Amino acid sequence: xxxxxxxxxxxxxxxxxxxxxxxxxxxxxxxxxxxxxxxxxxxxxxxxxxxxxxxxxxxxxxxxxxxxxxxxxxxxxxxxxxxxxxxxxxxxxxxxxxxxxxxxxxxxxxxxxxxxxxxxxxxxxxxxxxxxxxxxxxxxxxxxxxxxxxxxxxxxxxxxxxxxxxxxxxxxxxxxxxxxxxxxxxxxxxxxxxxxxxxxxxxxxxxxxxxxxxxxxxxxxxxxxxxxxxxxxxxxxxxxxxxxxxxxxxxxxxxxxxxxxxxxxxxxxxxxxxxxxxxxxxxxxxxxxxxxxxxxxxxxxxxxxxxxxxxxxxxxxxxxxxxxxxxxxxxxxxxxxxxxxxxxxxxxxxxxxxxxxxxxxxxxxxxxxxxxxxxxxxxxxxxxxxxxxxxxxxxxxxxxxxxxxxxxxxxxxxxxxxxxxxxxxxxxxxxxxxxxxxxxxxxxxxxxxxxxxxxxxxxxxx
Amino acid sequence: xxxxxxxxxxxxxxxxxxxxxxxxxxxxxxxxxxxxxxxxxxxxxxxxxxxxxxxxxxxxxxxxxxxxxxxxxxxx
Numbered sequence: 001x002x003x004x005x006x007x008x009x010x011x012x013x014x015x016x017x018x019x020x021x022x023x024x025x026x027x028x029x030x031x032x033x034x035x036x037x038x039x040x041x042x043x044x045x046x047x048x049x050x051x052x053x054x055x056x057x058x059x060x061x062x063x064x065x066x067x068x069x070x071x072x073x074x075x076x077x078x079x080x081x082x083x084x085x086x087x088x089x090x091x092x093x094x095x096x097x098x099x100x101x102x103x104x105x106x107x108x109x110x111x112x113x114x115x116x117x118x119x120x121x122x123x124x125x126x127x128x129x130x131x132x133x134x135x136x137x138x139x140x141x142x143x144x145x146x147x148x149x150x151x152x153x154x155x156x157x158x159x160x161x162x163x164x165x166x167x168x169x170x171x172x173x174x175x176x177x178x179x180x181x182x183x184x185x186x187x188x189x190x191x192x193x194x195x196x197x198x199x200x201x202x203x204x205x206x207x208x209x210x211x212x213x214x215x216x217x218x219x220x221x222x223x224x225x226x227x228x229x230x231x232x233x234x235x236x237x238x239x240x241x242x243x244x245x246x247x248x249x250x251x252x253x254x255x256x257x258x259x260x261x262x263x264x265x266x267x268x269x270x271x272x273x274x275x276x277x278x279x280x281x282x283x284x285x286x287x288x289x290x291x292x293x294x295x296x297x298x299x300x301x302x303x304x305x306x307x308x309x310x311x312x313x314x315x316x317x318x319x320x321x322x323x324x325x326x327x328x329x330x331x332x333x334x335x336x337x338x339x340x341x342x343x344x345x346x347x348x349x350x351x352x353x354x355x356x357x358x359x360x361x362x363x364x365x366x367x368x369x370x371x372x373x374x375x376x377x378x379x380x381x382x383x384x385x386x387x388x389x390x391x392x393x394x395x396x397x398x399x400x401x402x403x404x405x406x407x408x409x410x411x412x413x414x415x416x417x418x419x420x421x422x423x424x425x426x427x428x429x430x431x432x433x434x435x436x437x438x439x440x441x442x443x444x445x446x447x448x449x450x451x452x453x454x455x456x457x458x459x460x461x462x
Numbered sequence: 463x464x465x466x467x468x469x470x471x472x473x474x475x476x477x478x479x480x481x482x483x484x485x486x487x488x489x490x491x492x493x494x495x496x497x498x499x500x501x502x503x504x505x506x507x508x509x510x511x512x513x514x515x516x517x518x519x520x521x522x523x524x525x526x527x528x529x530x531x532x533x534x535x536x537x538x
Contacts, residue, residue, distance in 0.1 A: 038473075069536070071528075071531065071536065071537055083517060083524060085519065115518050131523075160534070160535060206535075327536070402535050403535070403538075420487075
């Protein structure tokens with residue numbers, strides 16, 4: 001008989017914290033590390049919550065999914081966007097495949113999960129749900145059960161605030177509540193596959209990283225929030241321990257994250273840089289902090305514009321493709337080469353060399369569909385986030401443009417596999433890819449892996 | 463190789479008898495000649511709707527999600 005699998009998803013959990021810095025403080029995760037196998041997991045392009053979790057769940061790259069972030073540009077527009085949602089995912093997820101093989105599943109908070117799709121079991125949507133007043137469960141009646149248990153379900157917290165104490169309370173309330181729900185589902189629902197993603201881990205990093213990371217440029221020694229991240233991980237570890245008590249010996253446990261985290265060095269104002277380098281033209285100088293949509297842009301004289309985020313998305317204003325396109329299609333490639341070389345030589349505020357990565361869609365999305373950008377850019381290997389807003393004195397902001405945020409994303413997430421029946425000796429194996437997750441889960445449960453999955457079965461776990 | 467059932471053009475699904483009777487009542491005087499053809503029609507409609515719907519958010523819901531994403535820093 002195949003095993004059952006419990007998947008603990010910790011959004012944004014970096015290997016440096018889980019495997020090294022915090023490991024001795026987290027007895028339940030430590031037990032999994034010591035007796036299981038573990039590795040770093042290469043994230044998706046871009047290494048962002050959406051698409052990363054779905055790359056993991058489907059074993060298809062973001063291009064194949066046609067999902068490149070939370071938002072996407074509507075083709076042929078400058079500022080209109082559509083939002084990723086559960087319907088954007090057309091490829092089968094690991095739980096879809098398990099359901100087809102009559103395996104029962106419980107899936108909680110794996111984004112994008114709104115609106116909740118039918119599964120062979122139970123599903124709760126994610127933080128992309130418009131509000132707790134909406135139907136966020138499958139089946140619909142599960143929402144009533146959840147509300148009887150805990151009242152209003154907490155979908156997310158808003159972390160970009162200076163009211164840190166209040167934020168911390170909300171974070172604890174949310175995470176404890178989520179685990180109450182998870183324990184309830186683990187006990188009351190039949191399942192072969194149980195997966196959840198706790199978004200609080202990502203939020204605590206973004207909100208408190210500078211208080212803990214001595215290398216952060218805004219770190220202050222002996223500050224009152226120094227141990228907030230560690231204490232939050234302790235909470236998560238305790239809750240994981242309680243959840244593990246509800247599982248039997250036949251349940252393998254996989255702990256994963258979608259990407260890592262590291263210190264944010266600052267924000268780079270991409271549109272301002274484009275403007276000063278002649279790629280983007282304003283009709284009127286925009287006031288400080290304007291978004292691109294608010295700025296008065298002379299599109300007929302603009303070749304390139306960009307979007308902010310942990311990475312930058314760059315769009316070209318191409319004749320015949322954009323409403324006021326200026327780049328001749330036959331010049332597209334040579335123009336692109338020029339922009340790439342200009343972006344790659346951007347230096348830091350003190351003329352320090354940056355390791356900026358610039359990707360064309362062909363490089364990272366060879367079979368890409370849908371609305372991908374013309375270029376995907378990681379400023380200084382993601383150490384600098386991209387700010388889309390405009391009107392500052394400098395391209396370089398030491399803090400984020402849209403409220404406090406101290407962390408950026410890194411390319412490596414975590415993978416830990418723990419089988420309570422088998423001591424695997426805590427072997428650290430070579431780096432894996434998010435794509436390897438789904439085929440491995442299917443193998444452990446005993447369901448054939450579809451041939452079109454891009455990842456491999458991790459042989460050390462099976 | 464498709465399974466034997468998939469080769470056939472039609473297959474059987476079960477629905478509760480009272481529901482069957484209700485559908486029978488409903489299609490009286492319509493162009494539907496059988497409960498099966500009506501049920502197939504309804505299912506196709508639902509599936510097509512799901513597949514075509516690019517963004518299942520209402521305008522108001524979309525603004526709520528965008529507002530949250532803005533606060534999270536994913537939208538400028």
